Amino acid sequence: MPTPDHNPETREFTHTIDGKPASSPISLDVINPAVGEPFAKCPDATKDQLDEAVKAARRAFKSWSKLSFGERREYLHKFAEAVREKVEDMAIILTKEQGKPLSNAMFEMNGCAHELEAFSAIEVSNQTLRVDATHRVELIYHPMGVVGGIAPWNFPIILGTHKIAQALYTGNTMVLKPSPYTPLATLMLGEVARDILPPGVFNVVAGGNALGQWMTEHPGIDRITFTGSTATGKKVMASAAASLKRVTLELGGNDPAILLDDADLDSMMPKVFMGAFMNCGQICMAVKRVFVPEKHYDTVVDGFTKMAQNLKVGDGFEPDVQMGPLQNQMQFEKVLDIIDDTRKQASVRITTGGHQLNRPGYFIAPTIVADISDDSRLVKEEQFGPVLPVLKYKTIDEVVERANSTEYGLCASVWTTDVNKGAEVAERIEAGTVWVNHHVGSEADLPFGGFKQSGVGRELGLMGLQSFMEPQVIKVPLQ
Ligand code: NAD
Numbered sequence: 001m002p003t004p005d006h007n008p009e010t011r012e013f014t015h016t017i018d019g020k021p022a023s024s025p026i027s028l029d030v031i032n033p034a035v036g037e038p039f040a041k042c043p044d045a046t047k048d049q050l051d052e053a054v055k056a057a058r059r060a061f062k063s064w065s066k067l068s069f070g071e072r073r074e075y076l077h078k079f080a081e082a083v084r085e086k087v088e089d090m091a092i093i094l095t096k097e098q099g100k101p102l103s104n105a106m107f108e109m110n111g112c113a114h115e116l117e118a119f120s121a122i123e124v125s126n127q128t129l130r131v132d133a134t135h136r137v138e139l140i141y142h143p144m145g146v147v148g149g150i151a152p153w154n155f156p157i158i159l160g161t162h163k164i165a166q167a168l169y170t171g172n173t174m175v176l177k178p179s180p181y182t183p184l185a186t187l188m189l190g191e192v193a194r195d196i197l198p199p200g201v202f203n204v205v206a207g208g209n210a211l212g213q214w215m216t217e218h219p220g221i222d223r224i225t226f227t228g229s230t231a232t233g234k235k236v237m238a239s240a241a242a243s244l245k246r247v248t249l250e251l252g253g254n255d256p257a258i259l260l261d262d263a264d265l266d267s268m269m270p271k272v273f274m275g276a277f278m279n280c281g282q283i284c285m286a287v288k289r290v291f292v293p294e295k296h297y298d299t300v301v302d303g304f305t306k307m308a309q310n311l312k313v314g315d316g317f318e319p320d321v322q323m324g325p326l327q328n329q330m331q332f333e334k335v336l337d338i339i340d341d342t343r344k345q346a347s348v349r350i351t352t353g354g355h356q357l358n359r360p361g362y363f364i365a366p367t368i369v370a371d372i373s374d375d376s377r378l379v380k381e382e383q384f385g386p387v388l389p390v391l392k393y394k395t396i397d398e399v400v401e402r403a404n405s406t407e408y409g410l411c412a413s414v415w416t417t418d419v420n421k422g423a424e425v426a427e428r429i430e431a432g433t434v435w436v437n438h439h440v441g442s443e444a445d446l447p448f449g450g451f452k453q454s455g456v457g458r459e460l461g462l463m464g465l466q467s468f469m470e471p472q473v474i475k476v477p478l479q
Contacts, residue, residue, distance in 0.1 A: 013206075016187070016193065019200060020199070024046060026043075028183075028208065029041060032097070033098070033362045040096075040184060042184060044208060045205040051220075054221060057175055058145070064172075065143040065172070067171070075197055076168060077116070078196050080113040082193075086109075087106060088106070090109050090188050091105035093184045098156065098327055099326070100324050108157050116164070116165050120169045122444065124141060124469070126139060133478075135475055138474045140471070141469040142471075147221070148174070148177070148245075150224065150236070151178050156178050156185060160176055163227075169465065172468055180208045186204055213235070216240050223246040248456060251450060253409075255431070256291055257290045258415065260425070262418055269307070272287055273303075273307045276288070276388045277386050278440060280364075285411040288389075289379055291391050291403060292390060297390070304390060313365065323366065325362040326364060328362065335387060338377050338381065339355075342369055342377070350369055351369070351370055354369075372389050376389075410450040413439040422436035432448065446460060448464070
């Protein structure tokens with residue numbers, strides 16, 4: 001019996017279209033960011049292949065949409081079980097293509113199995129809106145049709161899984177496109193689904209940015225669920241407008257973490273620090289600005305500086321590594337550019353880091369920046385990398401205003417021993433999620449999304465599931 005080929009250099013990665021593998025005439029190199037060299041090939045879907053995937057999804061919609069939530073839940077549970085059997089294989093590929101430590105890739109893969117089950121545990125039911133002397137009025141939710149999912153490269157699997165679980169559980173079928181930087185683990189997810197889901201229910205096609213654009217223009221796709229940068233999100237919304245596709249956009253952020261006077265520094269500093277440096281700072285809801293009251297400023301800057309110096313940075317396969325490389329050259333150069341700009345700011349202090357590592361791959365030393373102005377690029381833009389500005393403030397009103405003075409509004413956190421005061425400050429922050437004494441994370445039952453230019457609409461939770469369905473009012477006279 002031939003043994004399965006696990007070597008990514010020789011193994012063929014294929015799209016999943018109508019439940020079957022498909023290759024393309026052209027392939028793209030997939031680069032290992034820990035060395036900056038290609039290690040595998042990924043097929044680049046043609047427009048015809050996208051058409052085939054959409055047609056297959058439309059055919060499958062007829063019967064999939066008629067199943068009950070309970071029947072679709074059973075399928076998603078089987079899918080989760082099959083993913084659990086492949087967690088290690090897929091995590092190895094995820095680390096190779098994304099760069100994150102293997103333990104984090106394992107966590108992401110286990111999260112995939114968990115989320116497939118968690119979303120399908122949420123009850124979605126029709127509602128009675130009114131019964132009066134003359135009428136009964138019901139609100140009925142219908143599946144929308146074919147969902148196009150477009151995912152980024154920072155958490156390819158978990159963000160893809162949110163899309164799959166929400167779309168499929170609510171009775172839609174789907175075509176999912178991973179980022180061209182990190183397509184392989186998602187293609188493997190498609191392979192796993194081939195044996196579990198009816199053909200056409202879940203299609204995975206890989207390709208470049210043009211493929212994403214074709215999806216937003218495609219007349220056979222009814223809804224787009226997009227996660228990525230704000231700049232691309234605007235293009236997606238503009239393109240989807242032509243056919244009035246339903247859209248949710250999960251975009252960038254510039255999250256503030258606000259320490260109050262009474263914060264317990266020993267317990268919160270490591271949490272805020274990891275909230276900024278986890279996944280090499282490449283998280284939409286990473287801590288991207290820390291606001292510290294004057295009296296704690298020097299302690300916090302010193303504490304973060306030591307933590308940054310002690311963080312183990314390296315190839316995701318090295319033992320005990322805590323932070324890998326930036327995921328791609330474009331992001332690596334963008335972060336180095338922001339560091340260059342930071343260096344030019346008056347009276348700024350880069351207390352540690354501020355340079356790339358002297359080794360191949362896209363590595364930047366964990367960097368702490370003090371005494372920087374709110375007008376600098378590092379504070380105003382989404383750095384999406386391992387560089388953290390620490391900002392000093394005097395009053396609560398001042399810090400609330402500065403925290404809100406951004407075009408983004410994804411998440412935020414307030415750190416304090418007085419949780420009621422923390423909740424009061426939290427309500428004043430313009431962001432879709434604000435935690436007290438916590439930062440980073442999403443839960444299947446809690447709606448997630450951004451204020452302002454961090455997004456449009458909400459996914460996750462009942463609100464998110466309902467956004468994958470069309471609500472319909474049925475008004476019936478009483479006999
Ligand atoms: P990106 O916008 O460059 O790419 C995202 C996806 O869009 C990729 O699959 C890409 O191929 C595709 N794409 C590119 N151009 C397109 C077009 N014109 N039409 C349709 N699709 C197109 O984002 P990225 O660099 O992969 O991801 C990083 C960004 O994602 C950061 O800004 C981060 O904050 C954001 N993000 C947001 C969330 C959230 O939930 N809010 C989560 C993770 C990442």
